Amino acid sequence: MADATFRFHAELNDFLPGNRRGVPFGHAFERRAAIKDVIESLGVPHTEVDVILAEGHSVGFDYILRDGDRIEVYPWSLAAPVPSPRHLRPRPPAVPRFVLDAHLGRLARYLRLLGFDCRYRNDATDGELAACADEEDRVLLTRDRPLLKRKRIRMAHFVRADDPWRQVEEVCDTLDLHGAFAPFTRCTRCNGRLVEVDKAAIIEQLEPLTKRYVDDFLQCEACGQVYWHGSHVAHMQALVARLRQGRASPAT
Ligand SMILES: [Zn+2]
Numbered sequence: 224m225a226d227a228t229f230r231f232h233a234e235l236n237d238f239l240p241g242n243r244r245g246v247p248f249g250h251a252f253e254r255r256a257a258i259k260d261v262i263e264s265l266g267v268p269h270t271e272v273d274v275i276l277a278e279g280h281s282v283g284f285d286y287i288l289r290d291g292d293r294i295e296v297y298p299w300s301l302a303a304p305v306p307s308p309r310h311l312r313p314r315p316p317a318v319p320r321f322v323l324d325a326h327l328g329r330l331a332r333y334l335r336l337l338g339f340d341c342r343y344r345n346d347a348t349d350g351e352l353a354a355c356a357d358e359e360d361r362v363l364l365t366r367d368r369p370l371l372k373r374k375r376i377r378m379a380h381f382v383r384a385d386d387p388w389r390q391v392e393e394v395c396d397t398l399d400l401h402g403a404f405a406p407f408t409r410c411t412r413c414n415g416r417l418v419e420v421d422k423a424a425i426i427e428q429l430e431p432l433t434k435r436y437v438d439d440f441l442q443c444e445a446c447g448q449v450y451w452h453g454s455h456v457a458h459m460q461a462l463v464a465r466l467r468q469g470r471a472s473p474a475t
Pocket of ligand 1 (some may be wrong): 304412415445
């Protein structure tokens with residue numbers, strides 16, 4: 224066995240027990256251990272890690288730990304801990320596409336409302352989620368730590384908040400999405416594209432009051448769901464506006 228000293232920074236401490244947060248602590252490991260495996264064995268998924276310093280030098284996930292190493296581990300952040308570090312976490316595109324685990328259905332609906340392409344099924348297995356993220360270059364959103372440790376997952380965010388509106392705020396802040404909103408372009412039910420539709424084409428589906436007072440409609444290309452600017456949409460528009468200003472609050 225050998226020993227190294229670890230210190231995790233900022234939100235990476237969310238994954239550690241209280242007595243290890245923000246302080247250096249010793250850890251014994253098998254010789255020839257890759258740093259990625261040791262970091263994950265301590266509870267921190269590789270997808271949350273952006274920069275690792277070993278004795279002050281920026282190293283990759285394949286770095287082999289040495290006896291006596293002092294290791295500093297940093298999350299994704301605008302401020303690099305050293306000049307020109309080796310970034311380990313891939314940068315998602317400006318308009319990312321997502322895949323969400325089975326517990327994040329409301330977050331998926333809210334992100335679709337903002338126009339983001341979200342794959343979501345409430346019966347998706349961990350294997351299917353990992354394959355979808357990998358094959359379609361999607362950012363995985365999940366609250367499942369073991370899932371984040373899968374090798375196929377490259378871009379992901381561990382969702383901390385419990386409340387769905389706090390979750391959407393957290394995702395927008397973390398991935399800097401505020402300039403990428405395209406509200407009411409995507410079906411919240413199935414993720415299909417919304418297109419304008421003539422009232423005459425869908426008039427049979429409308430309730431009497433809607434038929435009488437509403438003239439502008441959108442329809443999902445995939446599932447046929449019809450949307451219009453009624454009171455529900457007005458409420459959502461107000462929430463989108465607040466989110467854009469970085470002042471989201473829970474839906475009432
Ligand atoms: Zn649809």
